[in-house]
Structure formats: C-alpha cells, structure tokens
C-alpha cells in the first residue's frame with residue numbers, strides 16, 4: 001500500500017513538474033521513493049521531547065541537538081557545538097543546550113547558503129486535548145500529527161533530506177551549505193544574538209540565508225515571506241501613594257491612579273484604529289504600486305479569517321486593506337493593567353499603583369527610539385492636562401525591530417522559480433504581522449540577504465494540540481529546497497558572469 005501511494009505521488013508529480021529538467025526529475029524521483037524513510041526520521045525526531053520551556057526537559061533538548069549534529073556529521077558536515085552557557089549566566093545556564101554551527105562544502109566557485117532552524121518545541125501533553133500521542137508522529141488522512149512536525153523539525157529535516165538526496169545520488173552539490181540550528185528558540189532564542197555577533201567569520205563567506213520557520217497564508221498556495229513587523233512594549237505606571245485606599249473613606253477626595261491611567265490608555269487610538277500619537281506615522285514607508293499589486297494577487301478568504309476569530313466586523317472591509325494593516329502599517333494594542341482588581345466579585349479598594357501595558361507593532365522605517373520619545377511626550381502632555389498630583393512613569397521593557405527584504409534580490413528570484421517548478425504555481429508574496437526577530441537579527445548582523453521560505457500550510461496549528469505537517473508539504477518541501485539549491489547555483493553563475501562582464505568593461 002505504501003508503495004502504491006509512492007507511485008501515485010510520482011505520477012502526480014510528473015504531471016506538475018513538466019517544466020523541470022532531467023536532473024530535477026532524477027532528484028524528485030529519489031525523494032518520492034524515499035518519502036517513508038524521511039517520515040520515519042521525522043518520527044524519530046518528534047519522539048524526543050525537546051521542550052525548551054520546561055527546565056526539566058533541557059536534557060532532552062540537548063539530546064535533540066546532538067541527534068541533529070549526528071545527522072549532519074553523517075552527511076559529511078563539519079559540526080561545531082557552541083556552548084550557550086557563557087552568555088547570560090543564570091541558574092539554569094548549565095542546562096542550556098549547545099547551538100549548532102555546521103558546514104558542508106567549501107568550493108569557492110559555488111555560492112554558500114546558510115540555513116537557520118530550531119529543533120526545540122513547545123510543551124505538549126496528551127491531556128492538553130491531543131487526539132494522538134504528541135510525541136508519536138501519527139499519520140491520519142495524509143497529515144502527520146505530532147509536536148514539532150511543522151515547528152520546526154519537519155522543515156529542518158526537509159532541508160537536510162534535500163542536501164542528502166544529492167549525496168545519495170552521487171550528484172555534485174550545487175551550493176556550499178552552512179547550518180545554524182538552535183535548541184532554545186521557543187524560549188526566546190537565549191544567547192543566539194551574542195553567538196551570531198561573536199561568529200561573524202562563520203558568516204563571512206555566506207551568500208544567502210534561508211529561514212523556514214513560518215507558514216503559508218493558505219492551505220494550498222505556497223508562499224514566500226519578505227517581512228515581519230517589529231514590536232515596542234510600553235509600561236505606563238501611575239501611582240498616588242504606598243497603600244491601596246478604601247473608596248468609602250477616600251473616594252471623591254483624591255485623584256485616583258486608575259482614572260488617570262484609563263484616560264491615558266484611552267487617548268492612544270481612535271475608533272477607526274488610528275494611533276493618535278503625533279508623528280508616529282511620519283516614517284512609515286509609503287505603499288508603492290509594485291507592493292499594491294502583490295496584495296491584489298493574494299488569495300485570502302476574508303470571511304473565513306473573520307469566522308476563525310469569532311469577530312463580527314473588522315475595521316476594514318477589503319482584503320488589501322486588511323493585509324496591509326496587518327503587515328505594513330503599525331498597530332497599537334492595549335494588553336492589560338497590573339494592580340487592577342480582576343477577580344470575580346466586588347472589591348471597593350482604590351489601587352495605589354497601576355501599570356498599563358500596551359504595545360506598538362512597528363514597521364519600516366519607524367525608529368524605536370523616536371517612537372519611544374513620541375509616546376512618552378504624548379502621554380506626559382495628556383497627563384499634564386489632568387492636573388493630577390500622581391506620579392507618571394513610562395518605560396519600554398522590551399522591543400524588537402521590524403524586518404523587510406528586497407523581493408527583487410536574486411535569492412527571492414531563485415525561490416520563486418523553485419516554487420513554480422515544484423508546485424506548478426507562483427508563490428504568494430507575504431509578510432507576517434507578528435514579530436520574528438531572527439530574520440532582522442541575521443540580516444542586521446551579517447548584512448547578507450535573508451529569506452523566509454515556509455513549507456507548512458496555514459492550518460498546521462503550530463503550538464496547538466493538533467500540530468501537523470502534511471505528507472505532501474513535507475515531501476514537496478524537500479523537493480523545493482533541492483530545487484532552490486539548483487536555482488541559486490544557476491543564478492549565481494549568471495551573476496558572476498554579469499559581474500565579470502562589468503569588470504571587463
């Protein structure tokens with residue numbers, strides 16, 4: 001039965017990739033024929049409970065990193081395990097898993113592609129509501145359910161399978177490979193930035209960086225991601241004294257901190273979602289015609305998206321407005337009030353100190369320090385008009401930069417061609433409204449071109465109790481990566497030729 005399935009997939013593939021070359025077909029056949037082995041390896045990887053959030057599972061994360069290192073070594077890669085514990089020393093630092101820096105191939109004639117991925121996972125327990133054992137990869141109707149299947153063990157293995165396929169077929173690898181694979185991503189990529197900064201030499205001969213750690217926008221259409229929003233988190237503290245007071249004894253005679261804070265928070269956004277802080281939109285990149293066309297081409301079921309949220313009406317009515325406001329315009333969200341009474345029932349206290357929490361998802365080319373200044377000045381102005389004797393303190397506990405790449409970069413051209421070859425359709429060019437610091441971090445420190453190339457579908461349920469990757473996406477994803485190597489090599493040859501011509505002139 002398994003064999004029959006492979007044959008069907010093979011026939012199906014032969015139809016889709018009629019434009020691919022003999023070399024590609026040879027590789028695709030190999031990948032199709034070995035798909036059950038690739039799934040078996042994914043099963044072995046998923047079985048390791050590499051949950052990086054619970055400290056008692058750290059040993060298992062280390063075990064997972066070592067398993068990955070073994071796999072890379074088996075392909076002939078040189079692997080360096082970099083210790084994380086010298087950075088950010090804390091109680092658990094000794095338990096931190098190492099980070100993998102690996103390389104395979106050093107031909108100066110070939111381009112070098114560096115892949116980033118992670119092999120740690122979010123926590124998962126059967127009791128959380130999983131229908132299957134989260135650490136026993138289970139195939140149901142063509143979907144492979146298990147923790148880490150799509151985030152991010154599946155994509156990491158797909159990349160490794162793709163490299164391995166060239167080796168198994170005794171084909172010359174079209175590119176040199178580098179790998180940066182961590183085990184602390186779900187816990188905030190502890191120590192990663194320092195290691196990248198300290199290992200600039202590792203990146204010096206890298207031409208392109210590829211991350212495959214997000215999802216398509218749809219279930220069927222492949223996508224390429226070229227941007228993410230950043231985030232600036234604000235704390236607004238209003239304090240009247242040291243102790244909470246009784247509203248029977250003090251209500252009506254004091255300036256209450258909560259009333260001040262609510263007024264401050266209420267001054268931030270208007271009913272149309274527009275941020276009211278003066279100057280905050282000044283540096284937002286303007287929408288170009290080219291970009292507008294990208295939005296128009298995207299298939300996006302607004303109604304389904306609305307149904308999934310359970311919200312009756314959005315602030316905008318068209319697909320283009322919704323996507324651009326999620327991806328390329330800033331937004332401000334109010335998240336909570338520390339010190340406020342939030343339990344059921346009634347409590348008639350006046351809190352002495354309350355801290356409002358809100359954040360601004362910022363976009364190119366907003367500058368964190370300028371936005372911070374604008375917000376502080378605005379809140380101080382609003383507060384001063386209230387003639388309140390209370391103390392106001394505004395701070396930014398955490399912030400991360402947005403990221404946007406040039407979609408005309410050769411790396412993106414190569415990926416578009418590879419997607420078209422494998423999936424028979426053009427990718428949707430998408431951004432992510434959330435903050436994924438790794439892309440910006442790698443681009444900023446290494447100055448190389450960075451691309452996010454997802455292989456998982458929109459309904460893969462990262463972090464949820466039904467996380468999966470489909471057999472189709474896992475196997476086609478493997479082919480996609482193999483094709484990407486060939487396309488990059490082709491383009492690189494053309495680029496080199498072009499630059500040789502330029503030099504000659």
Ligand SMILES: *[C@@H]1O[C@H](CO)[C@@H](O)[C@H](O)[C@H]1NC(C)=O
Nearest residue numbers: 047048049050059060063135
């Ligand atoms: C997790 O690590 C512990 C300690 O090394 C080991 O005994 C256990 O088998 C591991 N569990 C999994 C699922 O890998």
Ligand SMILES: *[C@@H]1O[C@H](CO)[C@@H](O)[C@H](O)[C@H]1NC(C)=O
Nearest residue numbers: 047132133135136137138139
């Ligand atoms: C995983 O699930 C399969 C199918 O239900 C079962 O046969 C197998 O024993 C399970 N493996 C483990 C390690 O629990």
Ligand SMILES: *[C@@H]1O[C@H](CO)[C@@H](O)[C@H](O)[C@H]1NC(C)=O
Nearest residue numbers: 301302303304305306307308
């Ligand atoms: C959204 O929900 C409405 C009401 O339940 C339903 O009629 C409609 O078919 C749903 N649309 C989609 C695309 O899911």
Ligand SMILES: *[C@@H]1O[C@H](CO)[C@@H](O)[C@H](O)[C@H]1NC(C)=O
Nearest residue numbers: 367401402440441443444445
């Ligand atoms: C790179 O990062 C630094 C420090 O976070 C920041 O100040 C700088 O603006 C960034 N540069 C770019 C081009 O993103």
Ligand SMILES: *[C@@H]1O[C@H](CO)[C@@H](O)[C@H](O)[C@H]1NC(C)=O
Nearest residue numbers: 109493494496497498499500
């Ligand atoms: C371009 O020039 C470099 C250095 O002179 C050379 O090694 C390379 O083979 C040339 N590439 C092509 C495609 O002509």
